[in-house]
Amino acid sequence: MEAVSRRSFLKITSIAAGSSLMLGFDMFNTAEAAGLDAVFAPNAYVTIDSKGLITLMAPNPEIGQGIKTALPMILAEELNVKWDSVYVEMAPLDPKYGSQTAGGSGAIRSRFKPIREAGATARVMLTTAAAQQWNVKEEECHAEDGYIIHKPSGKKASYGELVAKAAALPVPTNVTLKDPKDFKIIGTRIHNVDNQKIITGQPLYGIDTRREGMLFALVSRPPAFGKVYKSFDATETLKVTGVKNVVAAGGVVAVLATSTWAAKKGRDVLKVTWDDASPLENSLDHETAFTKMVNERTANPSRNDGDIDKALASGGKILEATYSVPNLSHANMEPINFFADVKDGKAELYGPTQVPSAMRSSVARALNIAPENVTIGMPRQGGGFGRKLRPDNGVEAALISQAAKAPVQLMWTREDDIQGDYYRPASMTKYKAVISSDNKLIGWHANSVVLTSGGALMPRGFPAAAIPNFRLDAQNLKSNIPTGPWRGPTANAAAFGDESFLDEIAVEMKKDPVALRLELLDLAKNQPVGQAGYDIDKFKSAIDLVVEMSKWGKNPQKNVYQGFAAYYSFSTYVAQVAEVTMVGNVPRVSKVYCAVNCGRVVNLSGAENQVQGAIVDGLSHALFSKITFDKGAAVQTNFHTYKFLKMADAPLDVVVQFVKTDEPPTGLGEPGLPPIAPAVANAIFAATGKRVRKMPFDLTTKSKDNA
Template identity: 45%
Template sequence: MSILPKTNRRDFIKLAATAGGGLLLGFHWSSAAPASAGVISHVSDLPAGTIDFNSYLSIAPDGVITILSPNPELGQNIKTSFPMIVAEELDADWTKVKVIQAALDTKKFERQVTGGSGAIPHSWERLRKAGATARQMLVEAAAKRWNIPATSLTTDKGYVLDSGNGRKLTYGELATEASAIPVPADVKLKSIKDFKLIGTAIRNVDNQEMITGKPLYGLDFYREGMLFAMIQRPQSFGTKIKSVDAAAAKAMPGIVDVVTFKNNVAIVGKSTWQVNKARKALKVEYEADGAIESTADHDRILKTLLDSKETTIKRKDGDVDAAFKSAAKVITREYQCPFLSHTPMEPMNFFAHVRADGAELIGPTQTPEMARNETAKLLGLAPEQVTVELTRLGGGFGRRLKADYVLEAAELSSIIKAPVKVIWTREDDMTGGSYRPAVRYRFDAALDAQGNLIGYKLRGVGINAGNTTREDNFPSGAVDNLLIETIEHKSPVTTGAWRAPITNFLAFAEQAFLDEVASASGQDPVAFRLNLLNKAKQSPVGAIKYDIDRMKGVIELAAEKSQWGKKKNIAQGFSVYFSHRSYVAQVAEVAMKKGTPVLQKIHAAADCGVVVNLSGANQQVRGGIVDGLGHAFYSNLTFKDGAAEQKNFNTYRLIRMKEIPEIDVHFVKNEISPTGLGEPALPPTGGAVANALFKATGKRLYNQPFIKQEELKGVNLGERM
């Protein structure tokens, strides 16, 4: 099953931009897009005389505007988008804007977190007010200097303009006077139709630094005199240290100490290479400390739990039992997904310097406040005694929501009484958790004699997955009789949020199942979903917690742009999903070539409210699709005797550049406040592709990774698979 026909070098550059997440955010570096803002690495680099207007921005006498971006940047483009919002309301000249990554400061900022696609929705109005407040103060300062009403003045690209008298002043010229103006209690925000910067394509502010290799990431951080450490952790979940023989490791060049703490053995030395070599000389023996599970155990547990009587009901509408008893046709299907590793390109790392009077933390984290608070608790410090400085994150996908690797560095520094940077290898990253949970679903649909959906059941079971469902998502509210349940198995295998938690697989299972139900009812898959949405709008059943019109809007846009049902010799598959407050519909297109299905194109329609940065938004959708496609097809993490069997990319398969299809992205234009985009494009991808493959081959896919499924056996997959 091919993924993509061969491409030329120019296409490869485009795909590199698509798949690279935060590395290449624009296809054409010489395009006419507005110039990228500059970057100042630290507040101490600000020009003399710089005036702070609020927590987010300051203006220097030379007119340079510095905007702080408080949230962690891991490739979602927040370090560019946040300043764009401030600059828009400020009416700044983007070419004179400098961007600084702010350190953790809970007094100045709120929600300094990257996760849940919630940064822009949370900060949208706050950032706009920050820019608008400074703009009003500058206008009032100019009005005072010229002795004219402020209402007669306008602003544009860093100037206050008095058009009636043909004069203007730069923001830099007014900064000192404006800073003395009382901060207005209420400011008027721009009308969205008047935006000049928001909605355009702006290059990532770190582009130049990234492509020239300037230190930006946690792994780049270095301080004279710091030590390096690697940690030997249990390779099998459910085991603990029995004995440690560190004599050989301690005798190796550059090794300062070998420290055992909790269930870890840390090798501390003068360089990464030296500690890595010494760790291989360690002799650590482990013993059982609870259940030790293999993938065969997980498969058995999940199948058994699907029939368990002990379940948690998440939603129940109508009389489900009666609906299924009266049904003319019942469809039952099961779907299962494996554990997955987050595998960010930058493995976990963090610097810590614990002193008697406090602790300094520097590195890549999605949750700096959690890192601070948990470190303070660990060390017996007050939170204000712990500082956290953020580097750019080389990926995260939810892995860096946890603070375990930060606490390792902090605890080790407190033990050795020295500044230390703890570095994980790729093998550490893939064998030490935390993983996407393994989950299994059973769907049941009841149809009446006319093909109407009269009953719907979903039971999800997961391993350390919490709630395996999203009980209020579509088609809830559109079916008269509905039952959604969840069951969890507690396991020593550590799990955590993985990009678009739960919905990353649930969406595939649900959308693949709905296609089968549509087929059984004799309806077109797109029409089937639209009919359900119309029913939910006209006769809602229970709570409706998604926006019916917004979901219909992306369905109709995707169908229009893909020419749904109108192309010859092309098998199209449809999927739509609501997650993280946004809506994305996708159409995948597969053509048969020499008996082999080839995925040629994916059309995507997204409604995320106002698009802040068109370039960043485009890449978020493309990146989500590539991520969803690659993991649906290839990635698989299995366990034997409690140990992860896949330890590096030679055995843990990721998608390759040549396997990425053409991707066509469209956004619904509206004036709804932004509703998140880091995750919503991933969930629909698996379903759209699986449904297209069925259209092309007649074979349904029920489990991931697709490449391992019996339905694909005998198909000439070709080198691209």
Template identity: 35%
Template sequence: MKDMKGSAPRSATRRQVLQAGGAFVLAFTIPGCDRGGPRERSAESAAGAASADVTREAPGLNPNAFIRIDRSGSVTLVMHKVEMGQGTFTSIPMLIAEELEVDLSRVKLEQAPANDDLYADPILGGQITGASTSVRGAWEPLRRAGAAARMVLIEAAAQEWGVDANSCVARNGTVTHPETNRTLDYSQLVDAAAKLSPPSIVPLKEPADFKLIGKAHKRLDSPAKVNGSAKFGIDARLPGMRIATVAASPVPGGKLKSTEDAKALGVKGVYQVLKLDDAVAVVADHMWSARQGLAALAPTWSDGPHAKLTTAAIVAEMAVASSKEGVVARDDGDARQTITDSGRKLEAIYQMPFLAHATMEPMNCTVHVRSDACEIWCGTQVPAIAQSIAAKITGLPLEKVQVHNHYIGGGFGRRLEVDYVAQAVAFAKQMKEPLKVVWTREEDIQHGVFRPYYYDRLAASLDENGMPSAWTHRVTGSSITARYAPDWFKDGLDPDAVEGARDLKYGIPNIRVEYVRHEPPFATAYWRGVGATHNVWVVESFLDELATAAKKDPVEYRRALLADVPRLRAVLELAALKAGWAEPLRSSSERRFGRGVSAQFVFGTYMAQIAEVSVGKEGDVRLERVVCALDCGQVVNPDTIVAQIESGVVFGASAALWNEITFDRGRVQQSNFFDYRIMRINEMPRVEVHIIPSTASPGGIGEPGCSAIAPAITNAVFAATGKRIRKLPINAEELRSA
């Protein structure tokens, strides 16, 4: 997803200190998240709600999260984000612990309940984990909340001792009065602190004083994931629960036609057959019986109006659409006229395919629908949306639907969608027992909500020095935003679809960027960067074409165009230095070697990547080494940044080298990891990550590594073979003869 709401908030607007069952509770609001509705209630009633069950909404008191310190000194943070491998459950507690002056081991987490009013992200405006916003949105308000709690605890100790609070210091979960050498643990101050009002001005630490922030810290969620105690959605187990697996219409818009119910029910362990208009589920005691029952069920389908749908037909329609003018996203100078008048003009068409998310944890959801309530167990990036769709399907009031969110075994934007939740609820309505619905890998890949196909037209002119004097870029593709967040889709422009194109950082005097919306006959979805993963590849590939036409070094060409963007220029220079850009590559009679570069500013982070590839005689491309330099502002946990870049390289490189979703006769042609390939461990390149220190506000890190790698690879392939890649994934057949 995309950051649509601007920069992170500057301060927390309201805080309250409460006492709840012997716990000191700090409730706070992250600015930008007030969704309306009643805002005030008594401290007593709010504390009661927080203490009795923090998974229930506290009507009238709408904080974004709770910090609780109990009489044992344990600190609890009700986490408004989900953990799907990105390290949020470590980096965000570090913000609290830093300002609260406690060891990170004293901070415990509770997953926040579904509640858009209480737990909305300040950047995205909803209870969403995505768009690389978790640390960006939490950076100041959560630190300020920790600092406010620390100051109240210091004041409570000062009153106990009858001294000035300014003469006391907090350190490692205690308050000390150095002059008299008296010390009280936070646990001893809970009751007194709960009676005090927090300060109206809450100063934050200077970066030089950080003890946790900026230091490497082991992931807090790793032990449970290693020893198997971590609970993902697919691990949900309930008394009396049944297991179901499903088959949906293989063609978008198709309907269920017939089934062999008796044969399915004859399979040992099969319990029931459940039907929807476009899907069928076989319910059994365990997954194997359910799968055998589904095979025996032999469902047939009415394919509907899209029975002849092909990728070729979709692309042909997009080519026609892209030939027409689009909505103007940026128009500096007079790019079109400059190109027309130029004697040196270059044009290119770039294409990116539909892509699946292929998360390691297949789509699953466990549901128990009763007459007066509905409970859901799953992993979702949007718990409030999941709650809302379940309420709509069951006809229950929102407050009667409870979402138990779990660790997520890969999100990548797929679990921003709630189609799998809606389907599971619709099936579970037909049963008395709890029902776990699990999609097979084939069902997952063939019925995903895919990243859009993009068809881009670019043109540029070069001046007498070979530098670009004008640049035009027309993006043609589906608008995810128009469906997902229609308030952000204005005047026909999807801001996500043009991210990385509209905000081009290179010093080109005339730039025009347009967007043409063209929809396939099915919904499309966000995909670990979406607009950025598409546009950065297109922009950085075409810029390399200009450098080649100008007979200039690709790194030096970019440096010259980034004179007014020092942070982006700095990461480019650092990456080139660390990669040994000017040094010759090894050579081999069996493989051709090349280096490629990309530079970008997306999700608030400046990044450059240099890829080294080798190409075999059969056209196979091997990613040998990746050097990444970045400036993401203030680093919270550098280990997380390195891990995110490494995972982004795997995700983005897999797409560039091998992945696409294609249609024939209305059906997705790929089905599992043998034909929708993910990089294996033996194919993993050496990845080097170099972070430029900064005290600027943090940028996002979950998606930039993914968007930077594809152009670095394809530019390296050109360096190795002389073959320009304008369509992904890379076609080995074309490189065989290059």
């Protein structure tokens, strides 16, 4: 059993007068538990009422990562109740919950221990209450299925019956968590709690919001990045049946109507004049600039171990390759939307956001009101992937509501979404490797250029610390194209170049690609050069497992070619083997094996879904997706031009296994994505002898980039 001090976890939210026991717990901090203020300063809470109803307030937004299913599993495990006896509510935005962000694959990672502690404390207090009520020894009592049972006498009392007495008890300074070997719920398969509601179309999402007097708003935005609003003429728009108002707010023009269709028809005939504020860019110019900049070093490299110039001049074999990735849209399944009602100096908002606290402060600044006068409600969300880390949709809705003096439901069409995103930044990275005369990898240089913001290199990532002469140069190309986080930021670009280039190096060295990585990991562990930002043993555990799963190098099937890649992000280590078969002269991804070390798995069903979804998402973007710009505007408009994987293109099987470990959970929503592109690229090389160095992959034609 794991002993846990109160000083590291528990605070009392409040003590209800005989009706419910409310236990709060510190989500991120390890605040002292002494004194009245600490006791009544919680960040989140669990309630058990006199009827035995257990309610867990889920502090983080549910964006498809499964927290509404997994968090109650954690609580139920420590309370010794059935999973479905815990009722889950999405918590409103409130400082008492601490950070309520859904991003960085952090929800389960950050909540696992605090929720266990809260459940264990509730169980201990209920047990103490029962023992006192029966005048028996506490150690003779145990919790089981929502009851406290006195084993010698057979007496039992429900949690609800004990709430009033438990609420009056002092909080224990130490509680003992359940021994993981006794887990009955954590690590099992439980289907998504909202499955039935989702498949039957019940209201769950922000887009389902309906309020009395609400108008639907569609917005006319600048037709290109670099243009700004000047004026509008709504003469024809106001003639459209259902259109009620047209307002300019926040640099856009909104058409408000009684339905989304009426708003769209009104917007179609709206005349807006736009001014040029900055140059209108195009992707060809970006690529030209990238090509020049990757040959120019920076004054301050992001990492510089040893002497790369000396290695390059040593007479060893120099291998060079350039890898590039395009801009990408998030294209969430649920289009961007937000409800806002601004009146009397207050704002009520309800809709999809990954950062409710940042949304509140951004709305408050935009409206020039105090943050405490802004309320944010959080429905279930139809995807996030980093797009909803930006507060623009809520701010836009609030400004429109303020200008129109009406509650509004802001709606974005798919075209609005794809052409008005904060895109995954395009990047290009030029690699150089030096292989010594005795066949050792002695030098690595990567020079990366990224559009606008973000990165495509990880200074402390593998194979850093394993190569004696190692230099990374990172640059940004200034641009007015908005960019932002996209599923697995930095890693999604870095993995493609790093892991593909390592495969090239292995071929040049005539070494097995897996063996080369294991050799480098051993060097990083036993003879490190600088600091490694990765856990070598966890890395190797994932690699070893996928080798076993896929029968790496031992697959006897004809016309099946394997490619390997491994990467880490958000403290999770993922190794993948992609299998490619040739259909005519075209390679097709037929199967993917994936091994994951993400610490303890809470919900096996949800964990598998997260990883499989990440693989399919990553494969889709590797094969088909890109955003290009012409005269400042995104060329792609909808799914006919921003292409996604179709069922016919998907692997026939994606096999996922998890490394068994007692370590606490780490991130899972994103780490499965970065390795798939290089794994497939390396499999394509095994099948065709041609390197794929540019995404999206061109599998049907021969090009200078992919050849």
